[in-house]
Amino acid sequence: MAFLLPNLSPCLLQPKPFHPTKPFSLSLSSPSPSPSPSSSVSVSPALSSVETPTVQGVEVGTPRDEQDNQHRDDFFVNLGLAVRTLREDMPLLFTKDLNYDIYRDDITFTDPLNTFTGIDNYKLIFWALRFHGKILFRDISLEVYRIWQPSENMILIRWNLKGVPRVPWEARGEFQGTSRYKLDRKGKIYEHKVDNLAFNFPQPPKPAVSVLDLVTACPASPNPTFLWAPVDVQPSSWVEFYRAVRETLDRQDHLLTQDGFLPCS
Incomplete structure (x- = not known):
């Protein structure tokens, strides 16, 4: 081995110098000796920050499904609030005012004989009931x-209204009914319809009847009954009650603030 070393070429014995690798860049230019700026394209990291194009002011990257899902979420939130509010307000109808945040300003109230529109009339109805x-x-x-x-x-x-009149010759009466609330796309109530009324009023006194006969009432049917009998045949406190509420709406301009109820102009 020793005699081979002198015969090796000097270039093989000397180590080659190390040159660091230069950054790689790609440039496409025209073959002309002096290319113009418009004829060259460079690939650089700046291309990664290109803005999303817009079409008629709407960003292409924003799906419509997200907006639809947001509207659906708002609807169900307001729906749950409406159900919870109605469950709390209805049993206290004659002792405290309602929460009107779940209703629209143009709400329509309808019963078998009348129709009223507007949140002011709606508030007045429940003021008159109380x-x-x-x-x-x-x-x-x-x-x-x-x-x-x-x-x-x-x-x-589905509800049941019961009352004991102040006059001594009338016994306890009651009637059942159904309130239908319709909601818009935002979950706000825009219509309240009272129907399916079934009256359970005791009959007027007759000879040879017991007290039990006066208070016994026929069971209310869950099907639409609309037992809206002629109210002029047998006047009672219930008829007067309905007339008083109806006349309140007709004469709302003459009402005064009373007992802390809703003031009407």
């Missing part, structure tokens, strides 16, 4: 039987 209920009845209350949803945009409440 006011005249205290005048005509010693005790009056509303019991909620059931709250359910037959469809996504509707809430149904």
Whole structure:
């Protein structure tokens, strides 16, 4: 081995110098000796920060599904608030005012004989129920039987209204009904319809009847009954109650603030 070392070429024995690798860049230019700025394209990290193009002011990267999902979430939040508020407000109908945040300003109230529109009229209806209920009845209350949803945009409440008139010759009376609340796309109530009324009033006194006959009432049917009998045949506190509420709406300009109830102009 020793005799081979002198015969090796000197270039093989000397180590080659190390040169660091230069940054790689790609440049596309025209073959002309002096390329113009418009004829060259360089690939650089700046290309990674290109802004998302817009079409008619709407960012392409924003899906419509997100907005639809947000609207659906708002609807169900307001729907849950409406159900909870109705469950709390209805049994206290004759003792305190309602929470009107769940209703639209153009809400429509409808019963078998009348239709009223506007949140002011809606507030006045419940003011009149409380006011005249205290005048005509010693005790009056509303019991909620059931709250359910037959469809996504509707809430149904089955209730029973009971009252003891102040006059001694009338026994306790009651009637059942259904309130239908319709909701818009935002979950706000825009219509309240009272129907499916079934009256359970005791009959007027007759010869040879017991007290039990006066208070016994026929069971209310869950099907639409609309037992809206002629009210002029047998006047009672309930008829006077309905008339008083109706006349309150007709003469709302003459009402005065009373008992802390809603002031009407």
